[in-house]
Amino acid sequence: MNSFFSSSASARTVRLVSQAQRDDVVAQLPAAERPLAAGFAGKPGQIVLLPSDSICGALFGIGNGEDAFALGAAAFGLPEGDWQIDDMPDALNPGLVSLAWALGSYRFTLFKAAEREPARLVPPAGTDITEITxxxxxxxxxxxxxxxxxxxxxxxxxxxxxxxxxxxxxxxxxxxxxxxxxxxxxxxxxxxxxxxxxxxxxxxxxxxxxxxxxxxxxxxxxxxxxxxxxxxxxxxxxxxxxxxxxxxxxxxxxxxxxxxxxxxxxxxxxxxxxxxxxxxxxxxxxxxxxxxxxxxxxxxxxxxxxxxxxxxxxxxxxxxxxxxxxxxxxxxxxxxxxxxxxxxxxxxxxxxxxxxxxxxxxxxxxxxxxxxxxxxxxxxxxxxxxxxxxxxxxxxxxxxxxxxxxxxxxxxxxxxxxxxxxxxxxxxxxxxxxxxxxxxxxxxxxxxxxxx
Incomplete structure (x- = not known):
């Protein structure tokens, strides 16, 4: 679609987790994986990568759950490739989430190449992709x-x-x-x-x-x-x-x-x-x-x-x-x-x-x-x-x-x-x-x- 977004049907899933939801979400993980989230508190931009057969590919902290710009940390916080959001919280505007992700993918590369490609987002439902782009x-x-x-x-x-x-x-x-x-x-x-x-x-x-x-x-x-x-x-x-x-x-x-x-x-x-x-x-x-x-x-x-x-x-x-x-x-x-x-x-x-x-x-x-x-x-x-x-x-x-x-x-x-x-x-x-x-x-x- 463009350098910010993807339409991939095989994108990995990232689950957005507020600080209030943290304990419930971690409890859903298999017992063997819970130690991976030991230091995860759901703070904005915190990321825990999970095994491919887990409930999702990653947990992503969104703090109080109301700041869409927390997703700006995802483009370079998550591994390269295509990602989709699992169950968008009602409090977050899908367009602002997509915009924050796109803006977080920016690097000024005129004199120095970026260290890697940003992760791309499959825009959530309700996103006007043309407008956000x-x-x-x-x-x-x-x-x-x-x-x-x-x-x-x-x-x-x-x-x-x-x-x-x-x-x-x-x-x-x-x-x-x-x-x-x-x-x-x-x-x-x-x-x-x-x-x-x-x-x-x-x-x-x-x-x-x-x-x-x-x-x-x-x-x-x-x-x-x-x-x-x-x-x-x-x-x-x-x-x-x-x-x-x-x-x-x-x-x-x-x-x-x-x-x-x-x-x-x-x-x-x-x-x-x-x-x-x-x-x-x-x-x-x-x-x-x-x-x-x-x-x-x-x-x-x-x-x-x-x-x-x-x-x-x-x-x-x-x-x-x-x-x-x-x-x-x-x-x-x-x-x-x-x-x-x-x-x-x-x-x-x-x-x-x-x-x-x-x-x-x-x-x-x-x-x-x-x-x-x-x-x-x-x-x-x-x-x-x-x-x-x-x-x-x-x-x-x-x-x-x-x-x-x-x-x-x-x-x-x-x-x-x-x-x-x-x-x-x-x-x-x-x-x-x-x-x-x-x-x-x-x-x-x-x-x-x-x-x-």
Whole structure:
């Protein structure tokens, strides 16, 4: 069927066992086999392999029995080959179980081969295989983009990936590059990226029926962030290849929208830049005049993502989108607030916030709404400019960054995701490295809003 799933009629059977069920299941084993399960407690991802003539081929722990993503550990925890689930628990969604298994089969293999092939799953009844495969493929595109080092996934590499995505779905592509950014009035994108060896650029994709509701997706595409003249320390710079995680998530979501042929007019915008150090680098104290004419004093060159997003968001709202969504690896403050696994999002629209929160819960894409607290607007007010790009207050950094972006969206229905785009360590279905975060929840919301 594909690299995730199998239709084999001779697949081995794995029995899912919660911690509450552990004793009963082990008691069913032949007496000679019970010692094999002596250390098995039914904890998430625990595996016991059984003889071929036993009640099943393996026992697999699922903890409290409610977390489908526990199955993400099966692809490389079970031996290679085809497996089917014996008696799917009612509390688990078959589609999420299949998705978790597929996502757990991911390895980034561009520079190092995988140690083995993943085990494949015979999808349980109730699984929409086409849909789950599409979601898994989009997540793996996102992961591959983020995991690719900046020497091959700089602005040029990101443009090549963007073009490939657009051509696969027959989309219209526009690239505004280098000094053309100044001529076409994208001054902040140009300023952030002009010191790099690869020219800055704005990537745009349009797809779908122009009469359908207009959906704009904007993704931060800072392909590497040195911090600019406000240079990051080595530890802070080490993983900055992932600073284009917003662009990767926007592209993964766009793939899902186009593959599903959702009835929207899709507009994807990715400002692709490298924030480098050079003679032409923008400086602290510079004042940039944005696409909208809003003046921005540069307090810190390491707060560059909001600058390129400001111009991209300004371009998006010119076409009056019905819904505008941006993804950005914007602030470390978001991680201080919610850690690496829960993604904050911002919107002034109460109904939309409720839809997104419900969608995130439904598809196990953890999100938490944060406030666009108007009282902190004073923190980004400039003395000699309209606004500054970095608040003087060392607190609420994710909120003040979101308020900065809000200055550029006008009255548009808008959602901002301040994502991490990265797994710090291996978790079931979520291997260490680049990750799709927030985009699966948005896709679920979009389906409910535009299809159901």
């Amino acid at each position: 599409s979601i898994a493929s989009a997540a793996m595109l996102t992961r591959d983009l983020v995991n690719s080092p900046a020497d091959i996934m700089g602005p040029e590499g990101l443009e090549a990936a963007f073009r490939k995505l657009g051509k696969q779905h027959g989309a219209k592509l526009t690239v505004t590059k280098g000094d053309a950014l100044l001529k076409q009035n994208f001054p902040m994108i140009h300023a952030v990226g002009r010191a790099a060896g690869e020219a800055p650029r704005l990537l745009e994709l349009e797809w779908g029926d122009p009469t359908h509701p207009r959906l704009a997706l904007v993704g931060k595409g800072v392909c590497f962030d040195s911090g600019g003249l406000d240079l990051k320390p080595a530890a802070g710079m080490r993983w900055m290849k992932k600073d284009m995680g917003g662009a990767a998530n926007a592209m993964g979501l766009a793939q899902l929208v186009m593959a599903a042929k959702l009835p929207v007019r899709l507009h994807v915008l990715v400002p692709a830049v490298e924030n480098a150090v050079g003679a032409d680098a923008f400086r602290p104290g510079d004042i940039l005049v944005s696409r909208q004419g809003i003046t921005v004093e540069i307090d810190n060159t390491d707060a560059e993502g909001r600058l390129v997003l400001g111009d991209a968001l300004s371009r998006a709202v010119e076409d009056k989108p019905d819904l505008l969504i941006d993804f950005a690896t914007l602030t470390g403050a978001a991680r201080v607030a919610l850690g690496p696994e829960v993604m904050p999002f911002y919107t002034d629209d109460e109904a939309l916030a409720a839809e997104i929160s419900a969608a995130g819960t439904a598809v196990s894409d953890p999100l938490w709404r944060m406030p666009l607290w108007d009282g902190y607007e004073r923190e980004i007010e400039g003395d000699i400019s309209d606004i500054v790009n970095s608040a003087a207050m060392p607190l609420a950094g994710s909120i003040t960054a979101a308020l900065f972006l809000r200055r550029f969206v006008g009255t548009s229905k808008w959602v901002h995701f301040d994502i991490f785009g990265w797994n710090l360590k291996d978790r079931p279905g979520r291997p260490k490295g680049g990750e799709m975060q927030g985009a699966r929840a948005v896709y679920q919301m979009l389906k409910q809003r535009f299809v159901n």
